[in-house]
Amino acid sequence: MNTLKNPGLIRPALxxxxxxxxxxxxxxxxxxxxxxxALFPKEAAGSLIEQHGQTVASGLIGxxxxxxxxxxxxxxxxSPQPDNALASGGSNLGPTNPALKDAVKGRIDLIRAAxxxxxxxxxxxxVTTSASGLDPHISPAAxxxxxxxxxxxxxxxxxxxxxxxxxxxxxxxxxxFGEPVVNVVKLNLALDEVKK
Amino acid sequence: MNSSIVFxxxxxxxxxxxxxxxxxxxxxTALDGSLSSRFAFLGRSxxxxxxxxxxxxxxxxxxxxYALALLxxxxxxxxxxxxxxxxxxxxxxxxxxxxxxxxxxxxNTSISFLTNTNWQGYSGESTMSYxxxxxxxxxxxxxxAATGLAVAVALIRGFVRRKAAGVGNAWLDIYRSTxxxxxxxxxxxxxxxxGQGVIQNFxxxxxxxxxxxxxxxxxxxxxxxxxxxxAKGNPVLVDTKTAIQTLPMGPVASQEAIKMLGTNxxxxxxxxxxxxFENPTPLSNFVQMLSIFLIPAALVFMFGRWVGDAxxxxxVLGAMTLLFVTMVGVEYWAEIHANPILTHLxxxxxxxxxxxxxxxxxxxxxxxxxxxxxxASCGAVNTMHDSLMxxxxxxxxxxxxxxxxxxxxxxxxxxGMLIYAILAVFLSGLMIGRTPEYLGxxxxxxxxxxxxxxxxATPCLILGGTALSVMxxxxxxxxxNPGAHGFSExxxxxxxxxxxxxxxxxxxxxxxxFYNVMLGIAMWFGRFTVIIPVLAIAGKLAAKPRLAQTxxxxxxxxxxxxxxxxxxxxxxxxxxYIPALALGPVIEHLQLFGR
Numbered sequence: 001m002n003t004l005k006n007p008g009l010i011r012p013a014l015x016x017x018x019x020x021x022x023x024x025x026x027x028x029x030x031x032x033x034x035x036x037x038a039l040f041p042k043e044a045a046g047s048l049i050e051q052h053g054q055t056v057a058s059g060l061i062g063x064x065x066x067x068x069x070x071x072x073x074x075x076x077x078x079s080p081q082p083d084n085a086l087a088s089g090g091s092n093l094g095p096t097n098p099a100l101k102d103a104v105k106g107r108i109d110l111i112r113a114a115x116x117x118x119x120x121x122x123x124x125x126x127v128t129t130s131a132s133g134l135d136p137h138i139s140p141a142a143x144x145x146x147x148x149x150x151x152x153x154x155x156x157x158x159x160x161x162x163x164x165x166x167x168x169x170x171x172x173x174x175x176x177f178g179e180p181v182v183n184v185v186k187l188n189l190a191l192d193e194v195k196k
Numbered sequence: 197m198n199s200s201i202v203f204x205x206x207x208x209x210x211x212x213x214x215x216x217x218x219x220x221x222x223x224x225t226a227l228d229g230s231l232s233s234r235f236a237f238l239g240r241s242x243x244x245x246x247x248x249x250x251x252x253x254x255x256x257x258x259x260x261x262y263a264l265a266l267l268x269x270x271x272x273x274x275x276x277x278x279x280x281x282x283x284x285x286x287x288x289x290x291x292x293x294x295x296x297x298x299x300x301x302x303x304n305t306s307i308s309f310l311t312n313t314n315w316q317g318y319s320g321e322s323t324m325s326y327x328x329x330x331x332x333x334x335x336x337x338x339x340x341a342a343t344g345l346a347v348a349v350a351l352i353r354g355f356v357r358r359k360a361a362g363v364g365n366a367w368l369d370i371y372r373s374t375x376x377x378x379x380x381x382x383x384x385x386x387x388x389x390x391g392q393g394v395i396q397n398f399x400x401x402x403x404x405x406x407x408x409x410x411x412x413x414x415x416x417x418x419x420x421x422x423x424x425x426x427a428k429g430n431p432v433l434v435d436t437k438t439a440i441q442t443l444p445m446g447p448v449a450s451q452e453a454i455k456m457l458g459t460n461x462x463x464x465x466x467x468x469x470x471x472x473f474e475n476p477t478p479l480s481n482f483v484q485m486l487s488i489f490l491i492p493a494a495l496v497f498m499f500g501r502w503v504g505d506a507x508x509x510x511x512v513l514g515a516m517t518l519l520f521v522t523m524v525g526v527e528y529w530a531e532i533h534a535n536p537i538l539t540h541l542x543x544x545x546x547x548x549x550x551x552x553x554x555x556x557x558x559x560x561x562x563x564x565x566x567x568x569x570x571x572a573s574c575g576a577v578n579t580m581h582d583s584l585m586x587x588x589x590x591x592x593x594x595x596x597x598x599x600x601x602x603x604x605x606x607x608x609x610x611x612g613m614l615i616y617a618i619l620a621v622f623l624s625g626l627m628i629g630r631t632p633e634y635l636g637x638x639x640x641x642x643x644x645x646x647x648x649x650x651x652x653a654t655p656c657l658i659l660g661g662t663a664l665s666v667m668x669x670x671x672x673x674x675x676x677n678p679g680a681h682g683f684s685e686x687x688x689x690x691x692x693x694x695x696x697x698x699x700x701x702x703x704x705x706x707x708x709x710f711y712n713v714m715l716g717i718a719m720w721f722g723r724f725t726v727i728i729p730v731l732a733i734a735g736k737l738a739a740k741p742r743l744a745q746t747x748x749x750x751x752x753x754x755x756x757x758x759x760x761x762x763x764x765x766x767x768x769x770x771x772x773y774i775p776a777l778a779l780g781p782v783i784e785h786l787q788l789f790g791r
Contacts, residue, residue, distance in 0.1 A: 008250075009261075012367050013269040015249035017276070017339075020374055025335030028379060029450040033397065035383075036390035036449060044396045046443055046473065048404070055404045058443055060393055060472040064410050074555065080436070081412035085443050086321055086401075088467035090552040090580035092703030094681035095535045096784055100551065100583075104538050112542070121544035124534060128543075128551040131470030131580045137555035141544075172199060176207070178478025179199065179547075179558035188407055 049189065057185050061085055062136040065188055068114070068153040071138070071146050071165075073184045074125050075107055078133035091129045104128065117148050137181035140169055156194065164190050201528045201560050205521065208482070208564065212489050219490065220497035226376035227349050227369065228502075242371070249367075256362030259735025262350060263728050265366035266343055270310045273339060277306035277332040281324075289327035291400035292444075297323060304712035309333055311723035312340035312605060314455070314462030314575055314698040315715060317707035321444040321465045326398060333462060334451040338382075341458030341491075342373035344607025347727050348495060351611045352502050354734030355635045358742045363734045377491070378458060385487055386453035392483075393476035394449040402443045409439045448473055456487035459605040461575030461698040469565070469578040470554050481561055481578060488574045492603040495610045503635050507753035512613055515761040519602045520571055523591050528563040530588035536788060552583030563588075570595040573605030575698030582677070582685065582701040586785035589684060590777060592699065596691045598769040599654065599726075605696065611730045613761075615650050617752065618643060618733070620764040624750055634752060636742040643736055646729035653725035655772045657694040657718045662687045662776065670710040676703030680787065684780035689715060694722035 036044040047059045057063060062073050064082040076082035077091035093100040107127040112118075123142040143165045151161040168187040171180050225231040232239040246253040257265065281297040284290060297305070301318055308315040309332070318324065324333070346369035353363050390396050413433040416424045424432045448464045452474055455462060469475040469484060493513070500509020534545040548559040557565070562579040569576050570592035581592055595602060601612040618634055622644055625632030632639040665671030665686050675682030685701040692699055693715040700706070706715065751757065 009265050009268045011250040013265065013272055016251070016367055016370065017269060017272050019245065019249065020339055020342075020370075021276070021331060021335045024338040024374065024379065024454075025331040028382065029330045029334060029396075029447045032383065032386045032390070032450040032453075033447060035387050036396040039387065040390045043393045044390050044449075045399070046395045046397075046402060046445060047393050047476075048402070055402065056407065057404055057441075058472075060476050061441070061443060062472075063406055063408075063441060065408050067408055070408060080414045081410050081438060083410075083441065085441055087319065088321065088465050088471050089319070089702070090467070090470070090583060092580055092582040092676055092701070093551065094582060094677040094684075094701075094703070094784070095537070095549070095551070095585055096679060096681055096787055097677045100535075101537050101541070104543060105541050108542050121539070121542055124538075124544050124546065124548075124550040125555055127538075128553075131552050131554050131578065132467035132472060134467070134472055135554050135556075136472060139547075139555055141546075173478045177482050178556050178561055181555050192407060 049186075051189065056189065059183065059186060060136055061185070062130070062134045063185050065184065069150060070188045070191070071143060071150055071184050072126065074135050074138055075127065075129045076133040076135075077129040083134055085134055088132050088134055090131045090133060115145060115149050118145055136183050136185050138184055140180055140182055143169070143182040143187070150191070154191065154194075160194070161191075164194070199558070199560055201524065201563065204560050204564060205524050208485060209517065212486055212493055215486065216490060216493035217497055219494035220501065223377060223491075223494050223498045224501055226372050227345070229368070231376060232372070242368070245371075246367070251367045253365065253368060255365055256360070257365055258361060259350070259363050259731045262363055262366045263731045266346070266727065267724070269339075269366075269370070270343070273310045273336060274306045277309060277336060278302045280328055280332045281305060284325045284328045287325065287327050289330070289398065290325035291398075292325070294323060294325045294328075300709040300712040301707055304716045307716040307719045308698065309336035309460070309462060310340055311696050311719045312344055312458070312460055312573060312608070313693060313696040313719045313723070314460045315693055315700070315719060316462055316698070317712055317715075319466035320463060326446050329451060329464060330447060334454060337451065337454040337458045337460040337462065338374050338378050339370070341378055341454070341460065341606040342370045344605055345373040345377070345491075345495070346370050346607065347730055348607035348610045351614060351730055351734045352499055354737035355503055355637055357738040359740070360738040363731065363738055378454065381457050381490075382450070382453040385457060385483065386449045388483060389449045389452055389480055392480035393472075394452055394480065395445060395473050396447055396449040397445055398447065399445045401445055403440050404443060406439045406441055409437050411435055411437050444473070452484070453487065455576060456484045456574065457491060457606075459488055459492070459572045459574040461569065463576060469576045470580070475578055478556055478561060481557055481565065484576070485565055485568050488568050488572045488576070489603045491606045492572060492609040495607065499610060505753070508635065511753045511757050512610075512617065512761070514755075514758040515765070516602050516613065518758065518762055519765065520567065523571065523595060523602070524564060524567045527567050527588055527591040528559070530585045530591065531559050531563050533585065535585065549583075549585050549588065552580030554578065566592050567595065569699060570697060571600065571602035571604070573600040573608055573696050573698075575692065577699050580702060581688070581699055582703045586781040586788060589688070589701070590781035593684070593688050593691055593781065594769065594773065594777065596695045596697045597655075597658065597773050598765055599651070600695055600697060601765060608696070608726075612726070615647055615730065616765050616768070617761055618647050619651065619768070620757070620760045621750060621752060622647070623764060624760060628750065630748060630750070633743060633749060636745070637737045637740050638743065643733050646733045650726045650729040651768060654694045654722050657722055658687070658690045659776060661690040661694070661714055661718050665690070665714065668710075670708070674705040674708060674711055676705065680780055680783040684784065687776055687780050690718055693718040696723050
């Protein structure tokens with residue numbers, strides 16, 4: 001076989017592999033990092049929120065709240081603690097799994113006990129775990145469900161709290177994409193800033 | 197109205213086709229070499245690089261040499277990815293100090309990324325260094341997708357060429373696919389995603405101060421480092437408090453873009469596209485969904501253009517769209533009905549099954565994403581598939597098992613669908629008593645044998661692997677859910693691996709030596725027992741003359757052939773898998789709703 005017309009396969013494979021690895025595995029991510037930092041510095045760094053000189057949250061990553069003065073987030077299946085950003089993931093419980101039924105029953109009981117004024121069905125997102133375990137949002141229905149409890153615990157009027165909820169509610173993006181949502185992390189930070 | 201499934205699906209398809217049409221022109225000019233002849237500097241750099249790399253740019257490879265080139269290329273990649281994971285502890289860009297990955301997990305991951313599967317037994321944020329994520333994983337997202345494109349192009353050449361000896365040059369096809377198509381598209385998408393909030397940095401993990409201290413329980417460990425057990429043998433739990441949340445960081449957006457555009461699907465983080473840092477907004481979600489189908493749809497247009505009859509491409513596209521829209525409908529219908537066990541407890545039935553879903557995506561965008569990611573060989577998820585309703589889980593599983601031919605993976609979707617098209621003309625040929633032809637090429641015994649191998653290989657891997665796993669204790673040990681759902685988990689894992697999808701019913705504990713090895717084998721053979729027969733068909737067809745159409749030729753365009761093609765796909769898919777699906781999702785559905 002003429003080696004010039006039909007070169008071996010190893011050298012081309014190896015050198016093409018090295019070339020593409022360097023271009024796509026190093027040059028490309030470095031280029032995106034440079035451009036991203038120049039155009040969207042805040043987003044590239046994680047949409048972090050500073051308060052009183054301290055980083056208190058990422059506006060995108062959920063946190064766990066269980067006290068009476070805060071709006072509660074969706075349940076999180078991460079371990080060992082809820083909303084553990086180092087172990088994102090869902091419960092992976094199938095619909096017929098008895099463990100799912102037990103978990104949801106426990107959450108419904110807890111929520112019913114904390115909201116004696118509410119008589120209707122409990123909003124689904126408040127008792128089911130999110131896909132990432134880091135969902136920063138709840139539905140407007142789930143926020144409305146909790147308004148009276150939070151207002152009472154903080155000595156505010158329902159109306160004051162409702163206004164804050166409204167300020168932290170986003171409609172569908174561009175009016176086209178996704179669902180209306182309330183950002184629980186931002187809402188609770190805003191609540192803590194309210195002067196009584 | 198804007199949020200209805202019909203509106204969202206129509207909007208998605210319209211935007212997709214509008215973008216895919218011009219892209220198909222770029223694809224065609226990049227891959228047939230006319231781009232590098234039109235722009236002299238591209239041609240010059242190509243030739244210079246080829247000389248440097250020992251590549252004969254004029255070589256037209258026979259099919260077997262083309263296949264061999266791909267195999268050698270990927271074996272080198274496999275060794276590299278394996279080695280980098282084992283050594284990552286002593287390599288740079290590792291602020292979180294990740295140690296070496298276990299041998300079986302490294303094996304599984306290297307096969308997974310080079311076969312375009314991106315099955316992930318590991319959890320990214322606690323396993324992989326930034327360096328591994330970029331150099332091994334993101335780079336392979338490009339190279340595996342480029343291989344898919346190359347094989348699809350080789351097959352199209354088989355139809356177009358007359359009495360030719362070769363099917364193209366594998367090195368040039370991979371180079372051009374990566375540099376002219378995947379790279380520029382990824383750059384645009386990545387920067388857009390950063391604008392939406394996808395992170396892109398090399399910072400260390402970031403601590404934030406929580407407003408409320410979180411109390412949780414962890415197993416107590418004794419002085420010997422072993423968990424302490426109480427009298428009954430249960431681990432003793434102690435309360436622990438933290439007021440800190442540690443946020444992972446990393447070059448995510450760059451990987452996210454190619455993860456979608458290359459239909460790879462391997463997430464930077466464990467939660468994949470459900471993670472707010474990977475997919476923060478409904479708009480980023482829409483762009484990710486578009487990126488999955490963009491190149492596969494453009495390839496179908498390019499196919500029509502390249503064979504000189506746009507109707508041929510539109511027919512294939514019609515069959516894909518019909519299957520796609522039907523499956524979106526079923527998926528949405530399954531998920532909009534809340535779990536009756538939970539509504540009986542007092543949970544609201546609105547908006548539907550929210551377990552394992554993100555609030556910002558809701559039922560509509562989650563259902564659409566689930567169908568898209570499994571119709572293609574992407575496997576990214578914005579919803580935890582394990583927690584889908586039984587029939588909501590059946591849809592993605594079945595789409596994967598059809599071979600991901602509904603738009604499908606980059607390249608893989610088109611060559612998969614063309615295999616079905618050859619089968620369809622063969623079956624019709626039997627019915628009308630004529631020698632089957634497709635696009636002017638006679639389909640003969642050799643081609644049909646290769647088609648049979650390509651279509652039967654993955655079912656053997658899936659059904660054989662599942663059967664073996666549910667018979668062995670090591671296999672059963674991995675199931676997280678009891679009953680029929682546990683069986684679905686194993687079935688899904690093998691379907692996803694053998695068809696190079698990579699999504700999962702993630703409850704399955706798959707990061708064990710048994711599953712890492714079994715699924716690694718399924719991924720390797722699932723990829724190459726299709727690619728090699730496809731290249732063989734390409735080689736044989738290229739050597740044949742192209743026959744003129746006569747009145748006796750079965751037309752392979754138009755609604756009749758769309759239905760023939762859809763029928764072939766559905767019948768093969770149904771006959772092969774209904775028994776297995778009946779044991780998993782179908783039984784579970786009846787248990788849930790049949791009382």
